[in-house]
Amino acid sequence: MxxxxxxxxxxxxxxxxxxxxxxxxxxxxxxxxxxxxxxxxxxxxxxxxxxxKLGLDTIETLPDGGLRLGALASNADTAWHPEVEKRYPLLNQAILAGASPQLRNMATDGGNLMQRTRCYYFYDLATPCNKREPGSGCSAIGGYNRVCGILGTSDSCIATHPSDMCVALAALDTTVRVSGPNGERTIKFEDFHRLPGDHPERDNTLEPGELITGLDLPEKGFAKNFSYLKLRDRTSYAFALVSVAAALELDGNTIKDARLALGGVAHKPWRDKEAEAMLIGQPATADTFRRVAAKVLANAKGYGENTFKIELAKRAIVRALKQATEMKQEVDTNAFLNSNP
Known part of the structure; x- marks a missing residue:
């Protein structure tokens, strides 16, 4: 150091x-x-x-009925906050699926957004990595890339964003509040993280010097029908191979509103609004869910070791939506179930 x-x-x-x-x-x-x-x-x-010491560790209800998470509130305090448990249980489940109790006690909500990839080559200084050293190459392409991305990748980078919390925040339409040299501004969560393109060294759209001060959750938290499904190699302290945040609003067996976000598959939490629109007005059935899963993964690309993720992600979407419909929560599961042929 x-x-x-x-x-x-x-x-x-x-x-x-x-x-x-x-x-x-x-x-x-x-x-x-x-x-x-x-x-x-x-x-x-x-x-x-x-x-x-900035005093950004509070969690408070907003005048419009939403909830503001201070950027320095710990992941643990956020997960177990009464309003989060009651109104945003999807977020509660996603946070608890990540890291370990010790890390959740230290990690902050703003810092969670700023996590860097856990791609093996990013941490290995002996190998080329465009994210670590722009222009040096991507060792994961053609290398051991089991944990790498299948959506939104580029010739420069196939790394994935590691957060569980961010997958739920994406599904919940969170707004990021920042402060910087040019004052304060807000960023839609879907616009906060970047796809790699030609500049994988840039993880997000923050301007130089900007600091995250808070995260605003909208009033609607999908507290009745939701599921966070995380598939990983082991059931303790492991990053997702594929994760799915699913949230539904149902009228009987008809879907009135839907949110769907994936983790472990792209440079950012992956949300497909066209796929969400396909769910609305449709019956909450396995056939509906399979059609939506096929849409989400239509442009997925495997790179050898991680090609199994395409089928795994499709199955995970169907399973998460089914769990959300039936409210059978299975936050942790082992990714070896037919996932690595």
């Missing part, structure tokens, strides 16, 4: 100014991912700006 300086910010404006004054600086909240990256010399910030 390289040497660095550290300051503890007392206000959001001060944190933003401090970052602008130090080239190569980084914000640090819980540090559950950044510290690992620094230990491996993947990230080499020369100056860290501590955020813990």
């Amino acid at each position: 390289n040497s660095f300086t550290f300051t503890q910010a007392a206000a959001v404006a001060g944190a933003v100014q401090d970052k602008a004054a130090h080239e190569g600086s980084a914000y640090i909240g819980g540090g559950t991912n950044l510290v690992d990256l620094m230990k491996e010399n993947v990230a080499r910030p020369t100056h860290l700006i501590g955020l813990k």
